[in-house]
Amino acid sequence: MxxxxxxxxxxxxxxxxxxxxxxxxxxxxxxxxxxxxxxxxxxxxxxxxxxxxxxxxxxxxxxxxxxxxxxxxxxxxxxxxxxxxxxxxxxxxxxxxxxxxxxxxxxxxxxxxxxxxxxxxxxxxxxxxxxxxxxxxxxxxxxxxxxxxxxxxxxxxxxxxxxxxxxxxxxxxxxxxxxxxxYNGPFSGFYDKPVEPWKKHKDSVVPEGHYTIPLGKARHVTEGEELTVLAYGTMVHVAEAVCREKGVEADILDLRTMVPLDIEAIEASVKKTGRCMIVHEATRTSGFGAELSALVQERCFYHLEAPIERVTGFDTPYPHSLEWAYFPGPVRLGEAIDRLLKD
Known part of the structure; x- marks a missing residue:
């Protein structure tokens, strides 16, 4: 490959x-x-x-x-x-x-x-x-x-x-x-945290020449037992930063591809942790998180120990000056994690 x-x-x-x-x-x-x-x-x-x-x-x-x-x-x-x-x-x-x-x-x-x-x-x-x-x-x-x-x-x-x-x-x-x-480096989602340039990031090392990554295979960002986080794109970095800040041992899956979807990796992770948080930047209603939530519910119902949490953009036209308030950020992710882990 x-x-x-x-x-x-x-x-x-x-x-x-x-x-x-x-x-x-x-x-x-x-x-x-x-x-x-x-x-x-x-x-x-x-x-x-x-x-x-x-x-x-x-x-x-x-x-x-x-x-x-x-x-x-x-x-x-x-x-x-x-x-x-x-x-x-x-x-x-x-x-x-x-x-x-x-x-x-x-x-x-x-x-x-x-x-x-x-x-x-x-x-x-x-x-x-x-x-x-x-x-x-x-x-x-x-x-x-x-x-x-x-x-x-x-x-x-x-x-x-x-x-x-x-x-x-x-x-x-x-x-x-x-x-x-x-594009130039992963934002953590924290206002007061400096942006980490890719030149220092662990995932910035890129082999020269031709290589492929199979479509339909998720990436394990971190492994943990407390909860599963499903994310993609920018939100992978935000979720990782929030879990690290809160000291939560999360099983973070970077989906990479929505279609085809690595449902086997998702199912295995949720059955292991019993808790699931879905994060995406798009609006909540009919967002891809709704499909993920339905799939997790169908396949992992008897393993869930708490309701599935979705942390998303708001159901509003995209704001200009309030962009950072629109992003799923550390406050909203932190509140969702607290709800998932309260029992």
Whole structure:
């Protein structure tokens, strides 16, 4: 699964850039396209230098038309290419929903496998830059509801590179959301704690060369007996920091992929601890945490020693100036942990 040589310390932006560079080099069918991904290198610099190295036919800018970007990518995939379109912010993906849902997700099924859509839609998502309602949304639950789409969210540079390579090599359409709040380093969620740069973080060590991380396999962040925490993306780091601050020995699972989901790892953990807390940044109602809660209830009911706790964003339009109040942070996570462990 790996062609590893030396290792480097990278932030998530650098790891994503490295994965794209490797796949452009290895596979002539890989194409990168999107708004400002070429000459400018992307608004967050994830594609910096790739057009200069691989040429304007492999890495190119598109008009500001999300439905066009995704629609063209579907056609490219059916033709035999492996497009990696970038949607500049996850909030901008909605004009392309029809192409994703009605075309990309269904192409394999409606053609009886004569055609596929091996495309990976990259997009920064979530808060962290005070972008307000049009630059900070977390729409992952929409895509987990669509049969035929896979949904992937990394939380570390190591995972970002390995998962992205797996997505590009996969023969199904994948939504690859990149938590921009941790592009340059993991926030703990505490106002008074300094941001730890990736250069010092244990998960910043990234092997050079090609390696993959299987889709559908969760990562054990920490192991413990007191409770299970299910999280992904930025919230993995927030949950880890809160549990460490409170001295709680938690079994923290980084889901990595929502679809396919590692339900076996979740079931084993909850049956071990008897308590479950689910954390995500998206709004609560119909968020992916609701599906996780239902699955845990169905599979682990007789092992649960307390009600399942969900700590999420609020059911409001995303606030601009109140971004940090909207985030599931140490206070709300701490209160949920106290409720879970009170008996």
């Amino acid at each position: 790996a062609e590893q040589g030396t290792e480097r310390r990278l932030n998530m932006i650098e790891a994503i850039n490295d994965a794209l560079d490797i796949m452009l080099e290895r596979d002539p069918d890989v194409i990168i396209m999107g708004e400002d991904v070429g000459y400018f290198g992307g608004v967050f610099r994830c594609t910096a230098g790739l057009q200069e190295k691989h040429g304007k036919t492999r890495v190119f800018d598109t008009p500001i038309s999300e439905c066009g970007i995704i629609g063209v990518a579907v056609g490219m995939g059916a033709y035999g290419l492996r497009p990696v379109p970038e949607i500049q912010f996850a909030d901008y993906i909605y004009p392309g929903l029809d192409q994703l849902i009605s075309e990309a997700a269904r192409l394999r099924y409606r053609s009886a496998c004569d055609y596929i859509a091996p495309m990976t839609v990259r997009s920064p998502f979530g808060g962290g830059i005070f972008g307000g309602q049009t630059h900070s949304q977390s729409p992952e639950a929409i895509f987990t509801h669509v049969s035929g789409l896979k949904t992937v969210i990394p939380s570390t540079p190591y995972d970002a590179k390995g998962l992205l390579i797996s997505c590009i090599e996969d023969n199904d359409p994948v939504i690859f959301f990149e938590p921009k709040r941790i």
